[in-house]
Amino acid sequence: xxxxxxxxxxxxxxxxxxxxxxxxxxxxxxxxxxxxxxxxxxxxxxxxxxxxxxxxxxxxxxxxxxxxxxxxxxxxxxxxxxxxxxxxxxxxxxxxxxxxxxxxxxxxxxxxxxxxxxxxxxxxxxxxxxxxxxxxxxxxxxxxxxxxxxxxxxxxxxxxxxxxxxxxxxxxxxxxxxxxxxxxxxxxxxxxxxxxxxxxxxxxxxxxxxxxxxxxxxxxxxxxxxxxxxxxxxxxxxxxxxxxxxxxxxxxxxxxxxxxxxxxxxxxxxxxxxxxxxxxxxxxxxxxxxxxxxxxxx
Amino acid sequence: xxxxxxxxxxxxxxxxxxxxxxxxxxxxxxxxxxxxxxxxxxxxxxxxxxxxxxxxxxxxxxxxxxxxxxxxxxxxxxxxxxxxxxxxxxxxxxxxxxxxxxxxxxxxxxxxxxxxxxxxxxxxxxxxxxxxxxxxxxxxxxxxxxxxxxxxxxxxxxxxxxxxxxxxxxxxxxxxxxxxxxxxxxxxxxxxxxxxxxxxxxxxxxxxxxxxxxxxxxxxxxxxxxxxxxxxxxxxxxxxxxxxxxxxxxxxxxxxxxxxxxxxxxxxxxxxxxxxxxxxxxxxxxxxxxxx
Ligand SMILES: Nc1ncnc2c1ncn2[C@@H]1O[C@H](COP(=O)(O)OP(=O)(O)O)[C@@H](O)[C@H]1O
Ligand SMILES: [Mg+2]
Numbered sequence: 131x132x133x134x135x136x137x138x139x140x141x142x143x144x145x146x147x148x149x150x151x152x153x154x155x156x157x158x159x160x161x162x163x164x165x166x167x168x169x170x171x172x173x174x175x176x177x178x179x180x181x182x183x184x185x186x187x188x189x190x191x192x193x194x195x196x197x198x199x200x201x202x203x204x205x206x207x208x209x210x211x212x213x214x215x216x217x218x219x220x221x222x223x224x225x226x227x228x229x230x231x232x233x234x235x236x237x238x239x240x241x242x243x244x245x246x247x248x249x250x251x252x253x254x255x256x257x258x259x260x261x262x263x264x265x266x267x268x269x270x271x272x273x274x275x276x277x278x279x280x281x282x283x284x285x286x287x288x289x290x291x292x293x294x295x296x297x298x299x300x301x302x303x304x305x306x307x308x309x310x311x312x313x314x315x316x317x318x319x320x321x322x323x324x325x326x327x328x329x330x331x332x333x334x335x336x337x338x339x340x341x342x343x344x345x346x347x348x349x350x351x352x353x354x355x356x357x358x359x360x361x362x363x364x365x366x367x368x369x370x371x372x373x374x375x376x377x378x379x380x381x382x383x384x385x386x387x388x389x390x391x392x393x394x395x396x397x398x399x400x401x402x403x404x405x406x407x408x409x410x411x412x413x414x415x416x417x418x419x420x421x422x423x424x425x426x427x428x
Numbered sequence: 429x430x431x432x433x434x435x436x437x438x439x440x441x442x443x444x445x446x447x448x449x450x451x452x453x454x455x456x457x458x459x460x461x462x463x464x465x466x467x468x469x470x471x472x473x474x475x476x477x478x479x480x481x482x483x484x485x486x487x488x489x490x491x492x493x494x495x496x497x498x499x500x501x502x503x504x505x506x507x508x509x510x511x512x513x514x515x516x517x518x519x520x521x522x523x524x525x526x527x528x529x530x531x532x533x534x535x536x537x538x539x540x541x542x543x544x545x546x547x548x549x550x551x552x553x554x555x556x557x558x559x560x561x562x563x564x565x566x567x568x569x570x571x572x573x574x575x576x577x578x579x580x581x582x583x584x585x586x587x588x589x590x591x592x593x594x595x596x597x598x599x600x601x602x603x604x605x606x607x608x609x610x611x612x613x614x615x616x617x618x619x620x621x622x623x624x625x626x627x628x629x630x631x632x633x634x635x636x637x638x639x640x641x642x643x644x645x646x647x648x649x650x651x652x653x654x655x656x657x658x659x660x661x662x663x664x665x666x667x668x669x670x671x672x673x674x675x676x677x678x679x680x681x682x683x684x685x686x687x688x689x690x691x692x693x694x695x696x697x698x699x700x701x702x703x704x705x706x707x708x709x710x711x712x713x714x715x716x717x718x719x720x
Contacts, residue, residue, distance in 0.1 A: 243527075309525075314564040314626070317522050318577045318633060319553035333567040 180405050187402025197364050197384065201393045207403050209366050213281060213379035216367065217360060218350045220285030221292055225349075226342050228289075229296025236297070237304035238312075238326050257294040264290040265355030273359060281367065281378030284360035288349040295348055299341035303334050336422040343418045347411050353382035362387060381407060467684070467698065470497040472536075473637055473667040474519060479533035481514050481523075481691075488514045490691045492533070495684075496637070501659060501668045503678035503699065506688030507714065512671040515688065516639050519669065520556040521549060537637070554581050557630030558639040562646050563622035565614030566629075570606050573614045573625055577633030592632060599665075600628025601658045620651020627658065631666075638662065640670045644677065656681050675715055679703050687711045 191206045198205030232249065240246025268287035273279055307330050315325035331338065356362070362383035367373055381403050388400035474496040481489035489511050496502045504512045514523075521542065523529040534541045542552055554577070566573050574593040578584060584592065593610075597603040602624045606617065614625055623643055630638060640659070644652040659668060659681045672678050678685055679699060686696040687708070695702060695711045706712045 241527075308562070308564070310560050310562050310564045311566070313522055313525060314558075314560060315566065316525060317520055317553055317558040317560075318580065318629070319550045320576075320580060321550060324580070329566050335567075 177408060180401060180408055183398065184401035184403075184405030187398045188405070192399070192402055196366070197388070197399065198396070199364070201391070201396065203395060205399065207381065207384060207399065207406075209363070209379040210381045210384045210403065211406070213360070213363070213367050214350065214381045216373055217281050217284045217356075217378060217380055218288065218346060220282060220373070221288035221349060222342075222346050224285065225289035225292030226296055226345065229293050229345070230300055230338070230342070232293070232297040233300030233304055234326060234331070236301045238322075238330065253294045253297050256290075257298065260354070261287075261291050261352050262354035262357075264288070265358040268355065269358035278375065279359060279361040279377045280375060281360050281373040281380075283358075284356050284378065284380070287355035287359050288352060291352065291355065292345050292349050296342060296345040299345065300338055303337035303341055304330065306337070307333050340418050340422040343414060347414050351382060351407050351411060353386065356380055356383050467495075467497065470500065472496060473498040473538065474669075475534075475536040476515075476518075477534040477536070479515070479518060479531060479535065481511070481518065482530045482532075484528045488691050489518075489531075492693050494686055494693060494696055496667060496669050497684060498667050499663055499665075500683040501663050501670055501681050503682030503685045504669065504671045504688060505673070505675060505678050505685060505714075506694075508673065510688040511691040512673075512688055513641050514691075516558075516641055516669060516671050518543070519637065519639055520553050520558055521547070522553075522558065524549070554633050555635055556637045556639060557633060557635035559623070559626050559630060559641065559643045561642045563619055563626055565617070565622050565625055568614065569611050570614050570617070570625065571610040573629050574632050576629060581633055596628045596632035599631050599662070600624050601654060601661075602628055618651070620647045620654060623647055623651065623655060624658065627655070627662075631662070635666065637667045637669065640668065642671055642673060645673065652677075675703075687714060689714070 189206075191204050192208075193206060193211065194208050195204065195206035196209055197207060232253075236246050236249060240249065264287045267290060268283045272283035272286060311333055312325060312330055315329040316322070320328070360380050360383065361377040363377040363379040365379070367378050368376070372378060385400045385403040385407075388396045388403070391397060472495045476492050476494040476496075479489055479492040480487060492515060494502075494515075504515060506512055517523045518531045518535055519537075519542075521531075523531065531543055533543065535543050537552070537556070540547075566576060568576075571590075571593055574596050575589055578589060578592055594603060594607075597606060602621060605621060606625075609616070614622065617625060623646075627638075627643075644655050647655065656677060659670065662668060663683075670678070670682060682699045684697065685699045685702040687694045687702060687706075687710075689710055695706060695708045697707075702711060703715055706715065712718075
């Protein structure tokens with residue numbers, strides 16, 4: 131009657147080799163560690179290089195002055211910092227709301243319908259389009275017909291890159307909100323828009339803000355789309371008139387231009403700009419993730 | 429007096445664990461509202477006639493007929509997947525959130541067919557509150573949770589609003605526990621408290637009928653006891669339809685019970701009759717745990 135008695139008539143079981151199992155385990159674990167270590171090492175190397183070469187460029191002039199004329203000493207990237215901020219901000223106020231409402235349509239209204247499925251497919255394709263195509267698109271749309279480069283056309287190009295990123299992220303986050311919450315709001319007699327904005331979006335707000343910030347950061351460091359649109363400039367942006375009407379200074383294109391110069395102090399200025407971008411992107415990423423870790427209650 | 433608990437197999441909810449020890453015996457007083465003559469005399473808050481329900485092409489309810497009597501608790505019992513939730517979700521048309529779901533037939537609320545196309549869903553849902561299986565506080569403070577329906581449906585001054593929030597929390601048997609936490613998020617409460625918050629939130633909008641879909645299945649025993657007590661109190665002011673897979677619960681709190689099986693209502697009657705003297709063999713098999 132013992133439960134452990136071997137079943138009658140069956141051959142005894144042959145145990146697998148413990149040694150082999152351990153060997154395979156060790157091999158796979160250590161390759162995973164090695165791959166991770168190489169990745170982290172390369173990343174660390176990049177940050178280290180940029181930091182050691184760029185930090186020397188950081189002084190008051192770097193943040194307050196125009197780039198030097200010719201090979202004059204001194205100077206800074208203040209106009210580029212402002213230009214990049216304005217171009218990115220312009221992209222955000224177009225791209226984020228469109229992406230947000232697109233995501234609301236997809237997750238709350240369109241769902242599995244034909245229109246929504248089509249939009250999702252297009253979004254996925256645009257997501258994979260190289261960013262330089264976005265630049266050419268804005269070039270054809272805004273620069274060619276008006277015969278001049280502009281910061282605004284750069285914002286449009288960046289918004290075009292930002293839109294699918296925001297749509298996809300926001301839809302994923304809204305889909306995490308349990309249906310029971312939607313039903314509860316509607317069961318209280320709330321109209322559909324009120325249930326969506328007041329309860330569903332509110333429940334997902336942490337994730338949505340994180341997604342939005344990361345979408346902005348994602349495009350802030352783009353260079354290719356700016357080649358056709360903002361170009362670059364050695365002068366101050368010149369207010370909204372400059373933003374809409376002419377080449378607009380920006381960090382990434384200027385970094386490229388300066389790095390091609392034969393003078394070491396100009397090259398160092400480029401490293402300083404690179405460092406600024408890395409610090410800003412890294413900083414915003416870390417702060418956002420720390421602030422909005424919550425919001426995953428379900 | 430016959431103890432109707434004697435007839436209920438405690439293992440019936442969970443047939444796999446048929447040999448677990450018996451729980452302590454429950455004291456149950458039959459509610460006393462259940463004679464056949466009383467049933468006929470009582471007004472119906474809601475009458476269901478010829479109700480069919482479809483998930484796409486798949487039919488889930490077949491020709492349901494049911495009377496939900498005013499100021500009584502009507503329990504809906506039956507095995508998992510028999511259509512209890514589907515049936516209840518017709519009472520406030522919440523299923524319409526999903527495009528492929530459809531109900532046909534009549535659900536008469538105070539004599540008006542709510543399935544008719546002219547029905548205003550927002551005022552229907554103000555009159556018919558609903559509590560779901562999983563507590564679902566809104567992502568806002570305890571106060572704002574309760575005020576949600578009030579602000580939406582009524583014009584109230586600030587002081588009237590706080591008065592009504594307090595009143596709803598008291599009627600939801602939650603006031604003592606949360607009166608110092610009104611500004612804290614609803615999600616910070618315990619599971620049982622969250623469910624009573626949802627009940628208070630529904631009550632605040634002054635509903636006439638309250639639907640509860642297995643409101644205790646995600647709640648611990650102490651929380652469950654509180655909610656059951658609350659249900660018994662609430663029926664003096666409201667009409668309640670309660671879905672439960674817990675037959676002791678149905679026996680404890682309800683006046684009338686409908687037994688569902690495979691989308692059909694097999695038997696409907698006074699709770700004591702259903703549990704003591706079921707007319708149908710299937711009902712008897714289910715409540716005594718001899719199912720399947
Ligand atoms: N969203 C849905 N889509 C398709 N079928 C469903 C859906 N929800 C429930 N059903 C089916 O309808 C039947 C009744 O389900 P339900 O009302 O949830 O049962 P209960 O609440 O009694 O457990 C089941 O057979 C279930 O599979
Ligand atoms: Mg159910």
